[in-house]
Amino acid sequence: MRYFSTRDRSVAVDFGRAALGGLAPDGGLYIPETLPEYPAAVKNSLATMAFRDIAFETAKPFIGGAIPETALRDLIEDAYPFGAPLVPVGDRLVLELFHGPTAAFKDFGARFMARAFAYLRRGADRELRILVATSGDTGGAVADGFFGVPGISVTVLYPLGRVSPLQERQIAGLGGNVSAIAVKGSFDDCQALAKAAFGDAGLRRRFELSSANSINISRLVPQAVYFAAAAGKAAAGLSDPDAAATPRRAGAPRPRPNSGGRVVMAVPSGNFGNLTAGLYARALGAPIARFVAATNLNKTVPDYLASGVYAARPSVATISNAMDVGAPSNFERMEAHWSYPELSAALLGAYVDDDATRAAIRRVADATGYILDPHGAVGWQALDGLAAEAATAPELADAVRVVLATAHPAKFGETVEPLVGRVDMPPALATALTRKPVAATISVSLEELKAALGL
Numbered sequence: 001m002r003y004f005s006t007r008d009r010s011v012a013v014d015f016g017r018a019a020l021g022g023l024a025p026d027g028g029l030y031i032p033e034t035l036p037e038y039p040a041a042v043k044n045s046l047a048t049m050a051f052r053d054i055a056f057e058t059a060k061p062f063i064g065g066a067i068p069e070t071a072l073r074d075l076i077e078d079a080y081p082f083g084a085p086l087v088p089v090g091d092r093l094v095l096e097l098f099h100g101p102t103a104a105f106k107d108f109g110a111r112f113m114a115r116a117f118a119y120l121r122r123g124a125d126r127e128l129r130i131l132v133a134t135s136g137d138t139g140g141a142v143a144d145g146f147f148g149v150p151g152i153s154v155t156v157l158y159p160l161g162r163v164s165p166l167q168e169r170q171i172a173g174l175g176g177n178v179s180a181i182a183v184k185g186s187f188d189d190c191q192a193l194a195k196a197a198f199g200d201a202g203l204r205r206r207f208e209l210s211s212a213n214s215i216n217i218s219r220l221v222p223q224a225v226y227f228a229a230a231a232g233k234a235a236a237g238l239s240d241p242d243a244a245a246t247p248r249r250a251g252a253p254r255p256r257p258n259s260g261g262r263v264v265m266a267v268p269s270g271n272f273g274n275l276t277a278g279l280y281a282r283a284l285g286a287p288i289a290r291f292v293a294a295t296n297l298n299k300t301v302p303d304y305l306a307s308g309v310y311a312a313r314p315s316v317a318t319i320s321n322a323m324d325v326g327a328p329s330n331f332e333r334m335e336a337h338w339s340y341p342e343l344s345a346a347l348l349g350a351y352v353d354d355d356a357t358r359a360a361i362r363r364v365a366d367a368t369g370y371i372l373d374p375h376g377a378v379g380w381q382a383l384d385g386l387a388a389e390a391a392t393a394p395e396l397a398d399a400v401r402v403v404l405a406t407a408h409p410a411k412f413g414e415t416v417e418p419l420v421g422r423v424d425m426p427p428a429l430a431t432a433l434t435r436k437p438v439a440a441t442i443s444v445s446l447e448e449l450k451a452a453l454g455l
């Protein structure tokens with residue numbers, strides 16, 4: 001499989017170069033030259049295949065020989081001691097993506113990426129420096145994924161005061177080969193600084209630089225896996241029994257059994273890496289009728305779907321802060337693969353403000369005992385909003401609705417607990433909370449970033 005730049009189809013590299021490079025030299029994003037399809041035997045057994053087997057079948061065509069099959073199987077085995085349970089909650093299914101070490105879906109991408117990098121860099125003599133901008137969850141997942149990987153160091157840029165105390169400890173509490181820089185600005189500022197650093201000749205001479213944002217193709221590919229696994233189950237009317245760490249109140253009512261059929265998946269989105277991965281899963285042949293592109297008030301993409309005009313803008317702060325993105329970096333990739341009519345056919349857009357997000361968390365907990373985090377709640381509420389609209393109501397009424405729960409509610413206790421009471425913390429998060437965050441603080445300035453990196 002060859003990868004092109006979204007800006008120049010004559011730039012063609014293999015998976016290894018695309019993954020380690022992050023951004024293409026012309027500033028574009030790498031996209032596969034064609035979108036692969038599962039063999040029929042895989043397509044027909046998604047409902048019953050093991051998660052790791054789906055992961056292998058999903059990654060194989062994208063990697064195209066850059067990692068041999070036995071090494072790929074080992075990597076997947078090592079990356080995913082956890083899975084993605086599909087849990088019935090009320091009238092829909094919740095796809096729980098928070099059973100990894102940092103309790104957010106980004107563990108799926110980051111753990112695969114770290115292991116892929118370690119394989120692709122075997123035998124290299126120069127140190128690789130990963131530079132990653134985060135609005136909250138990416139930093140923790142990338143730091144955790146790469147922690148202790150030899151020959152690779154990680155620097156995480158995060159917006160000062162705009163991540164939760166727990167997120168800050170996950171980003172800045174590890175030490176070792178992971179360092180953290182707090183930027184006096186927004187996530188978009190962090191992202192712009194990282195982009196500027198990649199274009200800086202001085203930094204490029206000093207380090208071999210790579211990114212780990214959702215622009216990196218090696219994070220997207222593994223994220224397609226849980227879409228395919230969940231869609232296969234949902235379409236067949238299957239779901240998982242309650243997972244042990246599922247955040248449910250004791251004595252909660254039993255959910256209505258699910259019947260199977262057309263699958264609509266609501267994806268709480270910020271940079272749109274997750275949704276792009278979902279679109280890859282759909283292209284592979286996962287039985288997904290539609291996605292809901294669900295955002296908070298940073299509604300650049302829902303506005304685009306409504307008007308056909310894409311207008312990036314500065315981000316605004318919300319309680320679902322991992323989605324506070326006004327200029328979604330993966331939009332360039334979506335647009336390179338699919339036309340506006342194609343995207344309109346695949347996606348329903350919806351946005352949810354903070355009050356409606358809080359109301360959804362409370363309402364779902366009262367009705368079902370299930371506790372959503374603010375990001376998952378945006379996805380849940382986006383579906384309810386669309387179901388109340390005449391244009392989309394019939395389509396949603398007979399669909400199997402799946403909401404992606406992108407983080408564990410305990411990650412956002414300061415928002416969730418005043419609404420629903422105490423939320424039990426998974427052990428991995430309790431450990432992270434005991435760490436002491438250590439970070440340099442800089443202004444939004446490439447010169448200050450270079451100084452912090454020792455240049």
Ligand SMILES: *Cc1c(COP(=O)(O)O)cnc(C)c1O
Binds near residue numbers: 407
């Ligand atoms: C990153 C993140 C999102 C948004 O994902 P994108 O791929 O950037 O669209 C949603 N929810 C949580 C909890 C996240 O950490």
